[in-house]
Amino acid sequence: MSKIEVKNLFVEYSDNNKSFLALKDISFRVEEGEFVSVIGSSGCGKSTLLSILLGLKLPASGSATIDGRSITGAGTDRGVVFQHYSLFPWMTVRSNVAFGVKQSRKGLSHRQRLEIADRFLEKVNLPDFAHKYPFQLSGGMQQSAAIARALAMDTDILLMDEPFGAIDAKNRTIMQELLLSLWEGDGKTAKKTVVFVTHDIDEAIFLSDKIVMLSNSPGHVFREITVPFVRPRNRFAIFGTDAYSKLRNELMSLFYLDVAEKIGGDEVVI
Amino acid sequence: MKHIIDRLFTVPNGLFVVLLLIQLLPGKATRIVDHPEYTVGLTLIFEVILLTASFSIKEKQSRQVFTDIIGFIYAFLILWVLVTAKFNLFGNAKGAIFPPPGAVFMRFVDDINTILDNVRYSLVLIFQGYMLGVVAAIPLGLFLGWHARVGAAAGYIAKFLSSISPIIYIPYAIVLLPTFRSASVFVIVVASFWPALASTMSGVLNVEKRIIDSGKALGLNRLTMLFRVILPASLPQIFIGCNQGLSVSFILLISAEMIGARSGMGYYVNTYADFGNYTSALAGVFVIGIVVTVITFLFNLLQRFLLKWKQ
Numbered sequence: 163m164s165k166i167e168v169k170n171l172f173v174e175y176s177d178n179n180k181s182f183l184a185l186k187d188i189s190f191r192v193e194e195g196e197f198v199s200v201i202g203s204s205g206c207g208k209s210t211l212l213s214i215l216l217g218l219k220l221p222a223s224g225s226a227t228i229d230g231r232s233i234t235g236a237g238t239d240r241g242v243v244f245q246h247y248s249l250f251p252w253m254t255v256r257s258n259v260a261f262g263v264k265q266s267r268k269g270l271s272h273r274q275r276l277e278i279a280d281r282f283l284e285k286v287n288l289p290d291f292a293h294k295y296p297f298q299l300s301g302g303m304q305q306s307a308a309i310a311r312a313l314a315m316d317t318d319i320l321l322m323d324e325p326f327g328a329i330d331a332k333n334r335t336i337m338q339e340l341l342l343s344l345w346e347g348d349g350k351t352a353k354k355t356v357v358f359v360t361h362d363i364d365e366a367i368f369l370s371d372k373i374v375m376l377s378n379s380p381g382h383v384f385r386e387i388t389v390p391f392v393r394p395r396n397r398f399a400i401f402g403t404d405a406y407s408k409l410r411n412e413l414m415s416l417f418y419l420d421v422a423e424k425i426g427g428d429e430v431v432i
Numbered sequence: 433m434k435h436i437i438d439r440l441f442t443v444p445n446g447l448f449v450v451l452l453l454i455q456l457l458p459g460k461a462t463r464i465v466d467h468p469e470y471t472v473g474l475t476l477i478f479e480v481i482l483l484t485a486s487f488s489i490k491e492k493q494s495r496q497v498f499t500d501i502i503g504f505i506y507a508f509l510i511l512w513v514l515v516t517a518k519f520n521l522f523g524n525a526k527g528a529i530f531p532p533p534g535a536v537f538m539r540f541v542d543d544i545n546t547i548l549d550n551v552r553y554s555l556v557l558i559f560q561g562y563m564l565g566v567v568a569a570i571p572l573g574l575f576l577g578w579h580a581r582v583g584a585a586a587g588y589i590a591k592f593l594s595s596i597s598p599i600i601y602i603p604y605a606i607v608l609l610p611t612f613r614s615a616s617v618f619v620i621v622v623a624s625f626w627p628a629l630a631s632t633m634s635g636v637l638n639v640e641k642r643i644i645d646s647g648k649a650l651g652l653n654r655l656t657m658l659f660r661v662i663l664p665a666s667l668p669q670i671f672i673g674c675n676q677g678l679s680v681s682f683i684l685l686i687s688a689e690m691i692g693a694r695s696g697m698g699y700y701v702n703t704y705a706d707f708g709n710y711t712s713a714l715a716g717v718f719v720i721g722i723v724v725t726v727i728t729f730l731f732n733l734l735q736r737f738l739l740k741w742k743q
Contacts, residue, residue: 216649235651242649247642252664252741261660265650295741 163230164191165319165355166215171224173210184210186380188224192372194318195353197345199366200374203417207381208359212323215357216242228319238266241312241354243325248308249296256292259283259311266315282314283307285344302333306340313344313354320345320356326365338368339397346394363413367406368397375416385416439486444503448479451506454513460520463527464711467534471513474537478502509533531711540715547700547719554696555723557613558685561620565681566628566674568621573632574658577666580637587633594626598684602691616688623684624677631673635666668742671735678731682724697723 173185184207192198200208213219214226217235226233228240241262242248249258259279263270270278283289286306288299296304305325312320325341326334345353360366366373370389377384389409391400400406452475455468482502489495515521516532540547576583598619605615639662647661689698697720704712 213645216645218645218648236648238651240649242646244642244646244649247640247646250643250646250661250664252667262650265652297741297743 165194165196166192166226166228166357167230168211168214168226169224171211171214171226172222173207173214173219174222175210183380185214186382188376188381188383190374190383190386192355192357194355196372197353197356197358197370198372198374199358199360199370200376201360201363201366201413202376202381202384203361203378206376206378208361208376209323211376211381212321212357212359215321216240238315239317240319240321241266241315241317243305243308243312243320243322245324245327248325249304249311251296254293254295255288255299255307256280256283258296258307259314262311262315266317278314279310282310285313286310286340300333302329302337305329305337309341309344318355320354322356322358324359324361326362327360334362334365335397338365342369342395363410363417367391367409367413368395368400373413375413387413442486442499442503444482444499444506445479447503447506447510448475448482451475451510451513454510454518457518459517462517462520462532463524464531464535466517466532467538468513468517469534470537470541471509471534475506475509478505528708529710531714535711536714536718539711540718543712543715547716550695550697550700550716551719551723554685554689554698555727557616557696558620558681561617561685562624562678562681564617565621565624565677569625569628569673570632570663570670573629573670574636574663574666576629577633577636578658578662583633583637587630587637590626590630590633594630598623598680599687602688606692612692612694616685616693619684619688620681623680624674627673627677627680628670629673631676632666632670635669636662638669639665668739671739675731675735678728679724682727686720 168191169189171185171188172183174181175184176182188211190198200211202208210219214221215233217233217237217240220234249255250261253261256276256279259282260272260275263275263278267275267278280289280292283292286309288303288306288310291299291303291307296307299307308325312322326337329337345356347353358366358369367389373387373389375384375387376382387409390405452472455472459466482499485498485502486495489498512533516527516530517534520527522530576586601619601622602615605618606612609615609618643661643665644657647657652661685696686698686701689696690702693699697716701713701716701720704710704716
């Protein structure tokens with residue numbers, strides 16, 4: 163049984179009695195301990211797919227299951243990092259992490275929760291910012307803190323919705339490496355199952371075991387691609403290899419082929 | 433050295449010197465006798481505050497604002513001294529209504545115990561009414577805002593009712609409630625309740641959806657969601673209504689006290705005005721101004737403390 167299984171999923175949005183299809187017949191699986199990226203251009207429904215996995219939205223038909231059980235609502239078996247507002251602005255960074263821990267790990271004392279928070283803030287290099295409010299941190303630091311919270315909650319599954327989408331290019335690579343090193347860990351503990359939504363092809367290749375490519379709206383699975391590079395990964399060992407270029411070209415052509423199809427095969431100006 | 437000179441030779445300090453010097457001008461005999469030593473004493477207190485501020489406030493802009501305020505007070509006092517004690521522009525017929533500043537300040541000092549008793553009475557009353565109003569409004573606003581269906585209708589009703597001046601309720605409150613005091617508390621409850629309710633509701637309705645999603649994704653239960661997420665997220669908006677309620681409450685309390693109370697600041701001012709004693713009435717008016725300013729200042733400190741997480 164797969165950790166996460168999405169089967170013939172249809173999702174509709176309705177607005178003023180009009181409804182439109184956001185996702186059309188989506189099926190894919192994520193195995194335990196697998197890092198899967200979902201990519202597609204904006205508006206293809208990839209964030210909608212994530213809200214289904216989060217339990218914030220329910221499917222019109224089809225199913226989404228975790229460990230074989232249907233997702234019926236939000237739950238503390240899933241940690242999440244959004245692009246914005248993962249952290250509550252009125253709590254310090256430390257309180258934010260401890261608050262997350264309180265929700266997912268019952269029976270801990272206040273002191274134990276703070277200790278866990280401090281330990282994870284150390285892992286993301288933020289111990290000096292524990293008592294700051296989110297607005298006092300840079301965008302990258304905020305996302306680091308959000309990742310610290312998601313990891314501190316110690317959930318089996320990590321769902322990430324374009325977590326580095328609003329961060330500048332240089333810091334984004336730093337964040338990707340941080341995430342990867344935290345996820346790959348020391349090899350002793352079991353890896354978390356990750357679903358990572360992005361529109362950045364390089365990011366998807368660098369991070370994932372498998373890439374699920376969605377087509378434009380209504381989104382459906384265009385292609386599933388396995389990423390062959392061994393772990394632990396090193397950006398410079400991968401970039402520039404033939405395998406990398408081939409994979410990247412394949413994804414790029416799919417990406418633009420899809421765009422071209424949608425606008426009726428006319429010349430594409432980007 | 434240069435910055436000491438910069439901070440001494442300022443317009444407010446110039447006005448300070450002018451204010452002291454005009455006291456030396458020969459005055460006219462006014463109906464109410466001036467006591468310039470009280471004006472000078474008050475001016476010296478202001479100057480000590482001014483000088484302390486100009487050498488202790490580091491940030492240039494807030495230093496300027498602070499010293500400018502005292503400059504305006506000096507300018508006002510200069511005008512007041514000239515119009516009354518020095519030139520007696522209102523003549524002796526209207527002189528009782530416009531007493532010179534020294535007379536008012538002397539009355540303030542002489543009557544300080546009575547004034548403070550009345551201030552205390554008014555403050556206890558406003559504290560009770562305001563707290564009752566706000567404490568009832570915020571949880572109700574959270575509930576109504578969160579249940580959008582009931583909230584939508586209630587929002588319009590709240591807007592309609594908050595547009596009615598609570599002064600309307602004064603006669604009803606006096607008839608229906610056993611004491612004048614309870615009637616005053618009731619009117620303040622009404623005055624603070626509606627703006628706090630309306631702003632809490634609109635605060636809840638305008639909470640960023642992504643923040644709510646973030647809370648839902650953590651699997652928060654309803655109570656935690658309401659008090660740890662929705663309440664703090666709406667707090668900036670809630671404070672707008674609470675501020676508004678506070679200033680309306682003060683205006684109403686003073687008006688209500690002028691109608692029929694036996695104590696309080698409004699009563700103090702009104703009683704003396706009724707007997708043509710404008711020296712005492714003006715002393716009371718200044719005290720009201722100072723009290724309201726201090727309370728508003730403290731309220732803003734509280735607001736800044738509770739919203740320190742905001743950019």
